[in-house]
Amino acid sequence: MDVAAPGLAAARLPRQADPCAFVIFGAAGDLTKRLLLPALYNLATQRLLPEEFALFGVARADWSEDEFRGHLKTALDEFATDSIVPHLRDQLIGRCRYVRGDLSDIATYQRLKSALGDHARAHNTRDNCLFYVATPPDLFSVVARLLGETGLAKEAEGCWRRLIVEKPFGFDLQSACELNKQLLSVFAESQIYRIDHYLGKETVQNIMVLRFANGMFEPIWNRDHVEHVQITVAETVSVENRGKLYDHTGALRDMVPNHLFQLLALTAMEPPSCFDAPAVRTEKLKAIDAIRPLTPEKVLADVVRGQYRAGRVAGKAVGDYRAAAGIAPQSGTETYVAMRLGIDNWRWAGVPFYLRTGKALAARKTEIAIRFRSAPLSLFRDMPVESLAQNLLVLRIQPNEGAALHFNVKIPGPEIRIENVRMNFKYEDYFDASPSTGYETLIYDCMIGDPMLFQRAIDIEAGWRVVDPILRAWRESDGGDLSAYQAGSDGPAAAVRLLSRDGLQWRAIA
Numbered sequence: 001m002d003v004a005a006p007g008l009a010a011a012r013l014p015r016q017a018d019p020c021a022f023v024i025f026g027a028a029g030d031l032t033k034r035l036l037l038p039a040l041y042n043l044a045t046q047r048l049l050p051e052e053f054a055l056f057g058v059a060r061a062d063w064s065e066d067e068f069r070g071h072l073k074t075a076l077d078e079f080a081t082d083s084i085v086p087h088l089r090d091q092l093i094g095r096c097r098y099v100r101g102d103l104s105d106i107a108t109y110q111r112l113k114s115a116l117g118d119h120a121r122a123h124n125t126r127d128n129c130l131f132y133v134a135t136p137p138d139l140f141s142v143v144a145r146l147l148g149e150t151g152l153a154k155e156a157e158g159c160w161r162r163l164i165v166e167k168p169f170g171f172d173l174q175s176a177c178e179l180n181k182q183l184l185s186v187f188a189e190s191q192i193y194r195i196d197h198y199l200g201k202e203t204v205q206n207i208m209v210l211r212f213a214n215g216m217f218e219p220i221w222n223r224d225h226v227e228h229v230q231i232t233v234a235e236t237v238s239v240e241n242r243g244k245l246y247d248h249t250g251a252l253r254d255m256v257p258n259h260l261f262q263l264l265a266l267t268a269m270e271p272p273s274c275f276d277a278p279a280v281r282t283e284k285l286k287a288i289d290a291i292r293p294l295t296p297e298k299v300l301a302d303v304v305r306g307q308y309r310a311g312r313v314a315g316k317a318v319g320d321y322r323a324a325a326g327i328a329p330q331s332g333t334e335t336y337v338a339m340r341l342g343i344d345n346w347r348w349a350g351v352p353f354y355l356r357t358g359k360a361l362a363a364r365k366t367e368i369a370i371r372f373r374s375a376p377l378s379l380f381r382d383m384p385v386e387s388l389a390q391n392l393l394v395l396r397i398q399p400n401e402g403a404a405l406h407f408n409v410k411i412p413g414p415e416i417r418i419e420n421v422r423m424n425f426k427y428e429d430y431f432d433a434s435p436s437t438g439y440e441t442l443i444y445d446c447m448i449g450d451p452m453l454f455q456r457a458i459d460i461e462a463g464w465r466v467v468d469p470i471l472r473a474w475r476e477s478d479g480g481d482l483s484a485y486q487a488g489s490d491g492p493a494a495a496v497r498l499l500s501r502d503g504l505q506w507r508a509i510a
């Protein structure tokens with residue numbers, strides 16, 4: 001009996017990555033200590049890092065190499081996702097080098113080039129380099145340009161040079177296109193890995209497996225059977241110490257064209273012709289491209305923006321957004337956004353996709369809820385059955401990772417009475433996954449040259465193309481549509497109305 005999907009299972013058997021130097025620009029920052037270093041450590045413990053591996057930190061901090069290593073060691077002890085094995089930690093730290101310098105000065109890159117050359121000769125890294133741009137966004141194109149000017153972007157015969165770029169990738173469509181143009185004037189598209197950390201989450205990757213490695217979901221995964229879809233990314237955190245940056249960004253730019261659209265694309269895409277990067281990325285792009293463009297009137301009717309006011313989240317007092325450090329006292333920046341989108345293709349025509357995300361909400365919860373149409377007729381209408389709940393499939397991305405299927409059963413007894421119950425799959429009941437940062441797969445994939453979980457220029461631009469009319473309409477409105485919501489609640493009342501208009505309700509967040 002043929003039980004497995006050999007393509008999916010075999011395509012990603014782990015192998016040790018190629019020898020390489022991992023260069024982090026902005027190595028003194030938070031990303032390095034909280035996520036990149038712990039992820040590299042996890043890869044090292046899983047024996048997925050090559051023997052000939054070196055980490056080069058580039059930053060302005062006035063550190064010696066020993067001080068840099070000391071900083072990394074303390075960071076790893078604090079942020080490792082599991083208990084540390086001291087000799088593995090020391091081995092990794094022993095492979096770290098430091099290049100001090102201003103990231104907008106070409107001399108820094110010349111020093112880096114000579115350090116990389118010496119290292120490649122001494123340790124046989126075959127000149128492979130992964131450049132990780134973990135800097136503020138205004139430096140993305142500067143780093144790329146100077147890598148180009150010093151010849152570091154160039155792939156000689158038999159070696160690779162790759163660039164990982166963090167988010168935010170652009171501020172709107174125009175700036176994203178401009179950034180793509182600048183990067184592509186130095187690197188080929190195949191060398192650029194634009195990161196969306198949501199794609200590193202196991203449960204996000206599982207959406208495709210759930211859909212395409214099972215026979216039972218795909219036949220009903222369409223407009224004939226699905227009534228509507230709700231995608232929620234709710235956070236309990238407030239803006240914390242990111243006030244200044246956040247006030248300039250807002251929830252829409254911060255979360256929607258990237259994380260929420262990735263969830264939408266994986267839910268709505270057609271089955272790819274095979275499980276490889278071009279096929280998967282093309283199908284995801286087609287789903288985003290099929291989102292019906294929003295006119296200014298539609299933005300005001302179908303997109304809700306909100307901002308939190310003082311309240312309590314998980315028992316703790318949270319102040320008003322406008323009173324947080326770095327926020328303008330009259331700020332009109334949204335900390336919550338909800339929208340109703342249509343996908344104009346044969347699979348989804350007429351099925352609304354509702355998206356929402358926000359800070360300081362009642363609970364941390366990321367999920368995709370697919371509600372199916374009612375049974376075509378009720379056999380039970382003359383019996384004590386009030387109404388039949390519709391079937392629901394909930395993919396829990398985080399926390400409590402898993403999936404639940406809600407369906408109706410008969411309550412035991414002489415009468416026909418019906419109750420809605422759920423079959424609940426929890427990852428933790430089946431798998432013993434060690435905790436991770438979510439960056440392990442992404443870094444590893446870049447090292448082995450698998451770009452499936454990264455975005456191409458066209459993918460990034462497609463996301464911004466949907467969001468741009470919203471930004472424009474908001475800019476042109478007087479801000480009267482910004483609704484307040486209490487910290488610790490499920491969001492603004494206007495978001496409730498967005499669904500009640502269609503006779504629907506959001507799922508509770510907490």
Ligand code: BG6
Pocket residue numbers: 167235237254
């Ligand atoms: C980041 C956003 O990209 O994602 C943050 O900039 C947000 O504002 C974070 O808090 C959420 O990520 P996660 O993995 O905690 O869901």
